[in-house]
Amino acid sequence: MKKENIKLYGKALYLATRIVELTEKTADVNLAREQILKNETNYKAKAIATAISYEIARRWGVLRKIIVLSQKEPLNKSSSLLRALLMVGTYELLFSKKKINFMAKAIEPYIKKITNIKILNRFKWVLNRVLEFNYPNPSKEDVLEYAFWKLFFPKWMTQKFLELYKENTLKILEILNTDAPITLRANIKKISAKKLLELLKEKYGFEGEISKLDDNFIVLKKSYPVVNIEEFQKGFFTIQDDVVGSFIRKLCENFEFKNVLDACAAPGRKTSYFSSLKENLKVFASDVSYRRLKALKRLYKTLSLPLPYLLVLDARKMPFKKSFDLILLDVPCTGTGTLRKHPERRWFLKEEDIEKKVNIQKEILNESKDYTSKYLVYSTCSLFKEENENQIKEFLEKNKNFKLIEEKRFDPSLEYKTGFYYAIMEKI
Numbered sequence: 001m002k003k004e005n006i007k008l009y010g011k012a013l014y015l016a017t018r019i020v021e022l023t024e025k026t027a028d029v030n031l032a033r034e035q036i037l038k039n040e041t042n043y044k045a046k047a048i049a050t051a052i053s054y055e056i057a058r059r060w061g062v063l064r065k066i067i068v069l070s071q072k073e074p075l076n077k078s079s080s081l082l083r084a085l086l087m088v089g090t091y092e093l094l095f096s097k098k099k100i101n102f103m104a105k106a107i108e109p110y111i112k113k114i115t116n117i118k119i120l121n122r123f124k125w126v127l128n129r130v131l132e133f134n135y136p137n138p139s140k141e142d143v144l145e146y147a148f149w150k151l152f153f154p155k156w157m158t159q160k161f162l163e164l165y166k167e168n169t170l171k172i173l174e175i176l177n178t179d180a181p182i183t184l185r186a187n188i189k190k191i192s193a194k195k196l197l198e199l200l201k202e203k204y205g206f207e208g209e210i211s212k213l214d215d216n217f218i219v220l221k222k223s224y225p226v227v228n229i230e231e232f233q234k235g236f237f238t239i240q241d242d243v244v245g246s247f248i249r250k251l252c253e254n255f256e257f258k259n260v261l262d263a264c265a266a267p268g269r270k271t272s273y274f275s276s277l278k279e280n281l282k283v284f285a286s287d288v289s290y291r292r293l294k295a296l297k298r299l300y301k302t303l304s305l306p307l308p309y310l311l312v313l314d315a316r317k318m319p320f321k322k323s324f325d326l327i328l329l330d331v332p333c334t335g336t337g338t339l340r341k342h343p344e345r346r347w348f349l350k351e352e353d354i355e356k357k358v359n360i361q362k363e364i365l366n367e368s369k370d371y372t373s374k375y376l377v378y379s380t381c382s383l384f385k386e387e388n389e390n391q392i393k394e395f396l397e398k399n400k401n402f403k404l405i406e407e408k409r410f411d412p413s414l415e416y417k418t419g420f421y422y423a424i425m426e427k428i
């Protein structure tokens, strides 16, 4: 390999290592990637580091298991940097067939700048053990083992998906491992989706088509770097899933309401679509997180939309003296519908988190029922029934003054980017 290529590869390995190290702390590979790469100007190294760190995020638990079995020692005995180096090295060795000494040589100049290069001796020693690891080859009949070693899903999660999807489980897991298409919502105050599509094609060569679910959306053919272009910064569009957007549009077009409370609103993708679609709608946006509400404010500013009434509040304790025509509860959830975009979530989510989320959702539902005069709308990006159908069934059984108008689940498929569920209820 040429000298400059080794330099580029070493830099990419180093950046990927820092992303992996930060992902361990934040449990969020997207956030870690943004922070580590924000001042990096080498675009090639950035792209390689991004690809490596996403693949590692997907395989997180599998790589850790291989390292522990190979070094015969728990990982928490190593420093966070060494752990990250071993994750990157193991991934590159087993899945990209890179040579151990080559990796060590390439990354050495960058490691030298931050710590003693003796760390690379341990790196090489462990990777030589990893090289002897006998990678299991389970058959598809052994679903849990196959899903773990071949598709990289923790066994408890595959078990939950088996209850939901039965013989289709492996197919769904395979889809969850594919890249999701990017969908853009045109800011209809500034440009139509059709015109935006033409502009993106002409100016940047981005290919896409108008969404079949909502014609204010564009489904792009590839993961183009849309956030880097001036039209994004100028608010001609925002990134939102078209499945989700079409649901907000349906509410606006098929239901009568003059005001809306979006009680878990931040960072405001759904709220801002309400504001775009219905000019005279009074919009109230609340969230428990002040930091996330600031992101909502930024989004409104970029889209040049008039700010909604903003409130920092815990939706389990609402302070209102009046009621709203429609309350949207886009509740905190396990996010299992978004595993395509957040591959690390499968490893950082624990089975016991489901119950915790279900309890918060229940409390939010129970609190908000007194503050709506017409509609109570509930949504999640979870796939689990406990957070969706079962939650709403129980609520309706206990609250006979509400009736279900419509409930829908979108399971991940090649057509739909995310898993999404909603229930529209009316007060009677």
Ligand SMILES: C[S@@+](CC[C@H](N)C(=O)[O-])C[C@H]1O[C@@H](n2cnc3c(N)ncnc32)[C@H](O)[C@@H]1O
Residues within 6 Å of the ligand: 263, 264, 265, 266, 267, 268, 269, 270, 271, 286, 287, 288, 289, 292, 313, 314, 315, 316, 330, 331, 332, 333, 360
């Ligand atoms: C699924 S996200 C909402 C996404 C948002 N609706 C959008 O489309 O951009 C859930 C939100 O609920 C907020 N949240 C969590 N617990 C809450 C609570 N007890 N009360 C109000 N908001 C809460 C989180 O801060 C998070 O912003």
